Amino acid sequence: MKTxxxxxxxxxxxxxxxMEAFVSQLGGWKILRVCSNAIEAFExxxxxxxxxxxxxxxMPIITGIDFLKSLKKPPLVIFTTAYNKYAMDxxxxxxxxxxxxxxxxxxxxxxxxxxxxxxxxxxxxxTNNNAAEAxxxxxxxxxKLVKINFADMLYxxxxxxxxxxxxxSKPYLITYTMKALEEILPANAFIRxxxxxxxxxxxxxxxxxxTIEIGSTQIPIGSNFKADFMNKIES
Numbered sequence: 575m576k577t578x579x580x581x582x583x584x585x586x587x588x589x590x591x592x593m594e595a596f597v598s599q600l601g602g603w604k605i606l607r608v609c610s611n612a613i614e615a616f617e618x619x620x621x622x623x624x625x626x627x628x629x630x631x632x633m634p635i636i637t638g639i640d641f642l643k644s645l646k647k648p649p650l651v652i653f654t655t656a657y658n659k660y661a662m663d664x665x666x667x668x669x670x671x672x673x674x675x676x677x678x679x680x681x682x683x684x685x686x687x688x689x690x691x692x693x694x695x696x697x698x699x700x701t702n703n704n705a706a707e708a709x710x711x712x713x714x715x716x717x718k719l720v721k722i723n724f725a726d727m728l729y730x731x732x733x734x735x736x737x738x739x740x741x742x743s744k745p746y747l748i749t750y751t752m753k754a755l756e757e758i759l760p761a762n763a764f765i766r767x768x769x770x771x772x773x774x775x776x777x778x779x780x781x782x783x784x785t786i787e788i789g790s791t792q793i794p795i796g797s798n799f800k801a802d803f804m805n806k807i808e809s
Contacts, residue, residue: 578689579623582608583615583638584630584654589675593628593654596682603686612636613719616712624649626670626689631655631663636712636719639663644712644721646758650692652685711758713739713748720746724763728777728788730755732770740791767803768796781807 580603584590590608597605607618611633618624629651631638639660642651653664656675664672670692671685712719722741731738732752739746756766766772771793773786780787784795795803 578603578625578693579606580604580626580628581606581615581618581624582628583612585610585633586630589630589654593677596677596679597628599679600686612638612641612712613714615641616714616719625693626650626652628652628654631660632657639667641712642667643708644710646708650689652689713746715746715748722746724760727774729774729791729793730772765803765806767799768794775806
């Protein structure tokens with residue numbers, strides 16, 4: 575049986591300890607990391623493949639709901655919360671289960687069974703769970719998670735092991751690869767036009783020759799990307 579990798583995200587130390595103790599009793603489950611906030615959870619998702627997140631909702635800085643909405647292809651999620659008023663959000667985000675604190679081992683076992691069913695169904699379909707299409711993303715910048723709306727992005731500039739996201743308000747230099755960011759951004763709104771550039775279609779003001787203008791900025795169109803780009807703007 576495949577090991578189910580999970581992370582636990584909760585800002586309350588006692589809640590983290592309790593959930594860690596319960597999950598440790600589940601056969602075939604492995605806790606990769608126990609996180610106290612969304613920033614730590616974001617880092618955990620970047621470092622290892624995760625099947626399930628036990629996610630608290632009411633956390634400082636970034637709520638569990640906003641964090642989940644920012645993930646284009648999230649793992650399976652089990653909400654863990656002391657508040658039942660967020661149940662509809664859980665339904666709309668297609669979470670596996672909604673556990674109310676104090677959580678019993680019996681309820682955790684029920685949630686674990688649902689996870690197994692989802693993972694088995696996903697394997698049969700050759701796909702995984704997906705939340706609703708995100709309209710924003712969180713990026714780590716200056717030791718904080720910053721929310722960037724896709725509608726505010728102008729273009730992305732690749733810089734070796736970093737990328738600079740240019741927005742309407744300011745640029746953000748983050749540790750990402752162009753390939754990883756290309757997979758996150760919605761394909762209907764962004765297109766890669768050069769090995770070092772991804773542009774927002776709505777931000778383009780002029781196209782001439784092998785050059786794109788976004789405001790006063792000129793961006794080259796790479797020869798390997800030109801055909802796809804021209805097909806997209808002409809359609």
